[in-house]
Amino acid sequence: MMSAPSQTETWTISIDKEADIVAVRQQARELAKELHFDQFAVAALTTAASELSRNVWVHAQRGVARIRILRNGNRVGVELEFVDHGPGIADLNRVLAGGFSTSRSLGLGLSGTKRLVDEFDIDTQPGRGTTIVIRKWKKEF
Amino acid sequence: MAAGPIPILKIGATLLATIQIELHDTVVDSFQNDVLEQIEKTGARGLIIDISALETVDSYVARMLANTAKMAKLMGTNTVIVGMRPAVAATLVRMGYYMEGITTALSLEEGLKLQSNGSEPTDDERS
Numbered sequence: 001m002m003s004a005p006s007q008t009e010t011w012t013i014s015i016d017k018e019a020d021i022v023a024v025r026q027q028a029r030e031l032a033k034e035l036h037f038d039q040f041a042v043a044a045l046t047t048a049a050s051e052l053s054r055n056v057w058v059h060a061q062r063g064v065a066r067i068r069i070l071r072n073g074n075r076v077g078v079e080l081e082f083v084d085h086g087p088g089i090a091d092l093n094r095v096l097a098g099g100f101s102t103s104r105s106l107g108l109g110l111s112g113t114k115r116l117v118d119e120f121d122i123d124t125q126p127g128r129g130t131t132i133v134i135r136k137w138k139k140e141f
Numbered sequence: 142m143a144a145g146p147i148p149i150l151k152i153g154a155t156l157l158a159t160i161q162i163e164l165h166d167t168v169v170d171s172f173q174n175d176v177l178e179q180i181e182k183t184g185a186r187g188l189i190i191d192i193s194a195l196e197t198v199d200s201y202v203a204r205m206l207a208n209t210a211k212m213a214k215l216m217g218t219n220t221v222i223v224g225m226r227p228a229v230a231a232t233l234v235r236m237g238y239y240m241e242g243i244t245t246a247l248s249l250e251e252g253l254k255l256q257s258n259g260s261e262p263t264d265d266e267r268s
Contacts, residue, residue, distance in 0.1 A: 018166050043228035050199040112236030
């Protein structure tokens with residue numbers, strides 16, 4: 001685990017309808033732009049936000065997204081946390097190994113999202129829910 | 142022409158759909174149906190989907206776009222997806238989504254050229 005950064009700002013968006021996917025995506029995009037992430041990082045973070053909020057909506061029907069600015073020394077990043085109390089994921093390894101599914105199911109969402117961000121933590125318990133935390137840091141030039 | 146939130150215009154024998162709004166899943170779903178209905182109504186030989194305004198294309202939207210092109214193909218209409226932004230292309234490939242078999246072009250102009258050159262062979266047809 002990384003050292004605990006000082007958290008300066010947090011946004012909480014509840015997810016309980018399809019339109020909330022767009023709300024989370026827009027908040028993530030706005031924040032990444034405000035922090036001057038490059039266009040590739042903005043797209044990666046926004047897409048990750050979209051994939052994970054859709055997972056909450058499709059599989060758990062309700063949950064919450066928390067968006068935080070991370071500051072660690074000179075580094076700036078964004079953390080997205082998704083918490084739901086849905087069915088959880090029984091076979092996490094298979095899901096993370098990826099592959100494409102024909103429906104809106106987890107396969108592509110999780111394995112693809114993992115490749116878009118710098119850090120990806122998942123805690124899931126079948127029948128109890130899933131918490132996913134992703135972090136993306138702004139590139140230093 | 143179509144009543145949905147994504148305008149679909151007819152230019153000669155080509156239908157042009159320009160996506161200019163933040164895409165909700167339900168909008169994407171109804172767009173797919175609208176486009177296919179318009180193809181039947183107008184007898185369009187080609188379809189261009191302009192996504193140059195889209196800053197984000199997630200796996201769901203990418204799959205719906207690819208599926209729409211495949212459905213149009215089954216009806217006999219070739220689709221060109223135009224104007225994908227660099228960051229969108231990079232993100233899709235990083236996720237592992239290549240939109241294989243889908244014809245793309247840099248710009249609307251290039252897409253119109255492809256369509257007016259008649260039936261651009263797809264990757265499936267070339268092999």
